[in-house]
Amino acid sequence: MKSKLVAEQLNLWFGSKQVLKNINIEFEENKVTALIGPSGCGKSTLLRSFNRMHDLYPEARIEGHIKLDGREIYQKDIEVTDLRKRIGMVFQKANPFPKSIYENISYGLKINNLIADKATVQKALEEAYIWEEVKDDLKKPATRLSGGQQQRLCIARAVALRPEIILMDEPCSALDPVSTLKIEELIHHLKKKYTIVIVTHNMQQAQRVADKTVFMYLGEIIEQGDTHQIFNNPQHETTRNYISGHFG
């Protein structure tokens, strides 16, 4: 299997606080990898370093390597806007723009000089399993949609750019079980085309959606491997305690 995204000896500090410690990890193409761990273990921080979201915050300092298709993403000659087009992101709280449903999709296409016609928008919405629900309301404000619909719209917004990787930061944490199930079905469907990295604190969700699972604790990767193996035959004491609900 080909590794799409690789982090080597990655360390990250916020001010003087070290949040990520010597992270070494590979993400395989067209697989879903779940990052699990208790709150504050650095899983979201790790996720956000893959699309250079930390660039927005001057107090964040990064050392080490992250490579996309073998190319260092923190190098000067990498255009961060192009990188973020290739690595899409879905956030914890659904954050559609305060624009119409249609414009939420067309915005990303326009800023990247891609064709932003109705067919392209429709295709993205279809891929995110939301077209049927919104096809008559494309001009309505996206903020009028339900929480689950908003999150699928955000996935459609990311998918519209045909990224190579989709990062998902606890995409279901604010959703009800039915909406969560819809998003999980969507993830199953999306992994045929995209490499997906999903942060979740819901261990059942990790088992349902992920091929690979990475367990993090206090800024370090404790254990990684096939989801089945992590949950049924963990090698580390901490992993075992976490997945059996002793802490976290």
Add this chain to the structure above:
Amino acid sequence: MQYKKRIAIDQIAKIIFKSTGYLVLALLGGIFFMLLYNAVAFFLEVSPLDFISGSQWNPTAAEPVYGILPLIVSTSIVSFGAMLIAVPLGVGTAAFISEYASPKLKTILKPAIEMLAAIPSVVIGFLGIVLVGPGIADLNNLPNGLNALNGAILLAIMALPTIITISEDAIHAVPQTYREASYGLGASRWQTLRKITIPAAAPGIIAAVMLGLGRAIGETMTVLMATGNAAIFPKGFFDSVKTITATIAIEMGEVPYQTTHYYALFAIAIVLFFMTLVANLIGEYFINRFRKYHAA
């Protein structure tokens, strides 16, 4: 006992706050009726149509004429001119402070801008007479610079602190998640600011502009000092103008009590009142239109 006491205090507080609320309403109503009462006395003698559409204001002539159109045009030219200058400058400054300025620069800029609001209008008028006015005259080969452009520039300076401060609050209040979502799609800083942050802050920015416009329309001393106050029909920015506010301020002190001219000044005050009212209503309309897109 304790409980009854608390209920009583609640009641008293309610009555106090209710009465302060009604007091403000009564003040507003009182001012409006005072204006209306005196204006009605004027309209008994001069037809409202002649008043609104008349192109000459000359109440002290042998045959007095009360045409308010030149005054309305004067006020409009100066105010909208001021907005043309102040809005791009103000919103640009607000965006810079909120999105680009370093924290250190921010701590210098914000108080400095608030200081600008503390300059008395008469000082700004002085600036117009000695600096901006002569500058305009020199650049355009005019005999003097006491014209609409001079007033507009000065009013822009006066409206800037309001526009900057409130716009900056509005831009700053745009949730960071919008910006992150935009950057996450590969948008540049400028694209994010222009297409996401500013539109999301639009209700606040429009409110800021409307407050600035309200200040410009109502400002008296500066325009009185800087615009020449010629009783002519202004044709452009290089003409002298006599605004509604300046007219009232100049003539109120000299007009004999309860004459037609005296009542006429109340009538034009009502027109001024409606102009600011319309500015506010337009502002409200846009605020609601954009608010629709924000989560409840």
